[in-house]
Amino acid sequence: MRAQRSVHVLSALAVLACAVAACGGASTQDGTKASVSTTTLPVVTGVTGSAAGGGYAALGRVERVSVLPVAPGRVAPRLLADGTMRPGALRIAFRQFGSGPDLVLVTGEHGSLTAWDPQVLLELGAHYRVTVFDLPGIGYSEPSPRVETVSSLADLTAGLIWSLGLSQPTVVGWGFGGEVAMSLAERHPGLVWRLVLADATAGGPRFYRPAAAVSRLLASPSTTQQEIAQLFFPADEGTARLNWLSDVGQISPDDVTASAIVAQAALIARMSRDSAVAHELGRIRIPTLILAGSDDVVVPVANARELERRIAHSRLVIFSGAGYASIFQYASDFVDQLITFTGA
Numbered sequence: 001m002r003a004q005r006s007v008h009v010l011s012a013l014a015v016l017a018c019a020v021a022a023c024g025g026a027s028t029q030d031g032t033k034a035s036v037s038t039t040t041l042p043v044v045t046g047v048t049g050s051a052a053g054g055g056y057a058a059l060g061r062v063e064r065v066s067v068l069p070v071a072p073g074r075v076a077p078r079l080l081a082d083g084t085m086r087p088g089a090l091r092i093a094f095r096q097f098g099s100g101p102d103l104v105l106v107t108g109e110h111g112s113l114t115a116w117d118p119q120v121l122l123e124l125g126a127h128y129r130v131t132v133f134d135l136p137g138i139g140y141s142e143p144s145p146r147v148e149t150v151s152s153l154a155d156l157t158a159g160l161i162w163s164l165g166l167s168q169p170t171v172v173g174w175g176f177g178g179e180v181a182m183s184l185a186e187r188h189p190g191l192v193w194r195l196v197l198a199d200a201t202a203g204g205p206r207f208y209r210p211a212a213a214v215s216r217l218l219a220s221p222s223t224t225q226q227e228i229a230q231l232f233f234p235a236d237e238g239t240a241r242l243n244w245l246s247d248v249g250q251i252s253p254d255d256v257t258a259s260a261i262v263a264q265a266a267l268i269a270r271m272s273r274d275s276a277v278a279h280e281l282g283r284i285r286i287p288t289l290i291l292a293g294s295d296d297v298v299v300p301v302a303n304a305r306e307l308e309r310r311i312a313h314s315r316l317v318i319f320s321g322a323g324y325a326s327i328f329q330y331a332s333d334f335v336d337q338l339i340t341f342t343g344a
Contacts, residue, residue: 042066042085042163047093047140050252056118058125059097062140062254065163067092069155072187076162092160093140093254094133098125101193101344102166105132106157108175108199108324109264109298110218110228112139114253116174117244117328123335127344131169133160135180137263139254148267150203150277154183158191168193170342175199175299175324176268179277185288186280194342195288198327198334199296201303202310204275208302218298219265221258232325234295240329281310288314289341291334293322315341 042065050062066089068077080086095113103124107115113132124130135153137143146152157180161169171192173181178200185192201207209215214231217223225245233241271277288311292304301318308316317337319326327334338344 041165042089044164050140050254052118052251054250056122056250059095059118059121059251062093062095062113064091064093064140064142065160066090067156067159067163069152070158070162070188071155073189075158075188075191077159090136090144090156091142092133092136092156092163094131094160094164096129096131096164097121098128098130100128101342102169103128103130103342104157104161104166104169104171105130106171106173106177106180107132107135107138108173108177109268110223110256110261111175112254112256114139114248114251117247117325117331118251119247120328120331120334123331124338127335127339128170131160131164131166134254135264137260138256143260148263150179150183150267150271150274151187153180154187157181157184158188161191170194170196170338172196172198172338173200174327176264176271179203179271182281182284183277185286186277186283189283189285192286195284195286196291196338196341197288197304197307198291199293199299199304199324200290200307201299202278202281202307203271204273204278206278206306207272208300208306209272210298210300214297215265219261219269221261231298231323233323233329234293234321237321237323237329240325244325244328278310281307282312284311285313287341289337290314290316291319291327291337292316293319293324293326293329295321296324296326298324 044063044065047062052059068085068089070077112134116132134141171181178197185195229241229245290304290307292301294301304316308314319330322329
């Protein structure tokens, strides 16, 4: 596995070098001629007042970077002739910490990068260079001027990977983030090293929907953090729920606005009728780890079983008695499963 990964890393670095260091007469990733100037990756800037403190200081601060979407089948955005970024890039907020192989976390519905339990993030950072980010219009990320789709979010995630110079990352998609991650693997084969889907669904008519009351809570801007926690953890898991609330409460939140919650809920409602991602599951050829809580009321566990059936080279792990936040409720098991799966 290590030898195979080295080949992938060298390949990714070669592609990145082609996009980042352009000499006179050389071609950029999209085939246009680059100038004699040196192309650099987009400049990263910090967000004031967003640094994690106390026991979570190692997570650092939230930063922003300019991101352009990447066309399907490519690993880099189309650049201008001089190797610089075209107009229209979005400023995407992210937090990066730890060391090791690259790991990208894609957040689910009604959540931002601060919804990930910081204690779990610290554990991941001991084994990986972790990048967790906000989707457009969420938290500290700039809103998009267009209506987003799952595929456009996947292409933007590919752009973030390029903008940050990440190398063959393992991508973990939680909830709705799982569909974005699946679309990323479908549309950009070779860009992702390993795929992990936590309490996720591919959408379409085979999508097992939550109860109407659950959908209404997730789609409502007035839903409180405590109510969200009730959805994330089973009723008899009060300790896990309180631990999560306590942990995330120690990180400066990048609040999810009402408009972002409504827009995301509308996108997920469309997703339940759209089979675009589900139809292309056969294109996912990389090893895939599927994680699910047996008592998940947001994404019923039947979705995970359907994903295992339809994604080649996949393996399903069901956490007994866990809910939508199964990877936090079973944090140690989640990290161990991930390390074993990626060979980190």
